[in-house]
Amino acid sequence: MITMRQDAQQNRQKILTTANQLFREQTAANVTMAQLAKAAQVGVGTLYRNFPTKGDLFLALAYDQLGSYVSQQRAYLTTHPLDRPALKHALRAYLAFRENRYQVLPKGSLEPASQYYQRPDYQDLVHLFADLIQGADPQLAPAAVTFKADMLIAFFRSDSYALQRDVRHYSETEILDQVMTILFPVSS
Amino acid sequence: MITMRQDAQQNRQKILTTANQLFREQTAANVTMAQLAKAAQVGVGTLYRNFPTKGDLFLALAYDQLGSYVSQQRAYLTTHPLDRPALKHALRAYLAFRENRYQVLPKGSLEPASQYYQRPDYQDLVHLFADLIQGADPQLAPAAVTFKADMLIAFFRSDSYALQRDVRHYSETEILDQVMTILFPVSS
Incomplete structure (x- = not known):
């Protein structure tokens, strides 16, 4: 059974891993939060809850x-x-x-x-x-x-x-x- | 004869030397531009013409x-x-x-x-x-x-x-x- 806490942790890690991939392919400044959420397969709300700004990310x-x-x-x-x-x-x-x-x-x-x-x-x-x-x-x-x-x-x-x-x-x-x-x- | 250019150069140097002294005695952030102008014996206008902000100074x-x-x-x-x-x-x-x-x-x-x-x-x-x-x-x-x-x-x-x-x-x-x-x- 996956607890909510583990789930949240996994989402966070998935976002970070995906962000690193995307930023390698494109200039980090050009990647939008919406693109990142889509690529990481998480909701935009989840993304912003984890990283309110791109600087935080x-x-x-x-x-x-x-x-x-x-x-x-x-x-x-x-x-x-x-x-x-x-x-x-x-x-x-x-x-x-x-x-x-x-x-x-x-x-x-x-x-x-x-x-x-x-x-x-x-x-x-x-x-x-x-x-x-x-x-x-x-x-x-x-x-x-x-x-x-x-x-x-x-x-x-x-x-x-x-x-x-x-x-x-x-x-x-x-x-x-x-x-x-x-x-x-x-x-x- | 002191040309204007030399005069301006001397003012700038006087401001910098005085600023260093004042900042040693007091915390730099607490020294106002007005205090500095007075201590350096230059007009406030001269001070701001040389250093528009404290960051510049x-x-x-x-x-x-x-x-x-x-x-x-x-x-x-x-x-x-x-x-x-x-x-x-x-x-x-x-x-x-x-x-x-x-x-x-x-x-x-x-x-x-x-x-x-x-x-x-x-x-x-x-x-x-x-x-x-x-x-x-x-x-x-x-x-x-x-x-x-x-x-x-x-x-x-x-x-x-x-x-x-x-x-x-x-x-x-x-x-x-x-x-x-x-x-x-x-x-x-």
């Missing part, structure tokens, strides 16, 4: 994907050691997440950065990166570990990422290689 | 100080070699600039980051940092030099800097030391 999509990213990496780490390859694996997946965000959602910040830094989602991401950074370099002092995690996240925020893609013309792989070389050189 | 103040910072560092480098101590000297002064920004101007971005990244001021700062980074490590590939400069600037943007000060409780000196250790380790 964009933000929910970004955080939904960030949450999935962190969960997937945590799952990966239950069967893999916390080492440098695991860090690189996690950063490659993070770049894929940033790249999707860059392709799919409107350019620029969706909310003030100060709000972002206070979210539990941000904390979860910092902790994930910190665990990986510490795992890759067990000698590193805890303060330096958090510092590196913060630095990574600041560098990958949407505008800074867009600068690397649009102006510096780096691919995801080139960004990953530079970050690994600069922040996590193989100890000699 | 904040932005002009930030860029005026960034411009001064870059000029001062370029002047310093005419009599000092481009080496690791020069890089540290420049970063210490940059942190003082960020700290003043953090103390004096409203929290958060004054403009979208994408605008900031397109400004000549940003290019000047990247070039300054790139010259210093290359000087400190002549072996580093040019692409990695620019990448490090971008990374530094992204990390020091206002919200990220505020995170380090407010949440991580680092002092300017601690931030400088972490950055030097992580991004510019003394080659062994």
Whole structure:
């Protein structure tokens, strides 16, 4: 038996998944809420109850994907050691997440950065990166570990990422290689 | 003889210098344009002609100080070699600039980051940092030099800097030391 709560949860997830698909095919700003409701096979009322504005939808999509990213990496780490390859694996997946965000959602910040830094989602991401950074370099002092995690996240925020893609013309792989070389050189 | 143009330039500079002083003493948001005009000894009309809104004033103040910072560092480098101590000297002064920004101007971005990244001021700062980074490590590939400069600037943007000060409780000196250790380790 599906409870109402599960049903509501499923609708919400269906909307987000469909929105991501639609936004990949067309520019997000051009997709109307009516089109999205139809494609997701939910009523327009259901859509607006979940996301009163498109800004709310964009933000929910970004955080939904960030949450999935962190969960997937945590799952990966239950069967893999916390080492440098695991860090690189996690950063490659993070770049894929940033790249999707860059392709799919409107350019620029969706909310003030100060709000972002206070979210539990941000904390979860910092902790994930910190665990990986510490795992890759067990000698590193805890303060330096958090510092590196913060630095990574600041560098990958949407505008800074867009600068690397649009102006510096780096691919995801080139960004990953530079970050690994600069922040996590193989100890000699 | 002082031409009108010089006179206008002097008024503008007097307003910016006075604004910085006033904003250090009181919260920037509480200072009225009338108070500022009086303190700077210019007419209210002159003030508004230069800065139609307080947002314009904040932005002009930030860029005026960034411009001064870059000029001062370029002047310093005419009599000092481009080496690791020069890089540290420049970063210490940059942190003082960020700290003043953090103390004096409203929290958060004054403009979208994408605008900031397109400004000549940003290019000047990247070039300054790139010259210093290359000087400190002549072996580093040019692409990695620019990448490090971008990374530094992204990390020091206002919200990220505020995170380090407010949440991580680092002092300017601690931030400088972490950055030097992580991004510019003394080659062994």
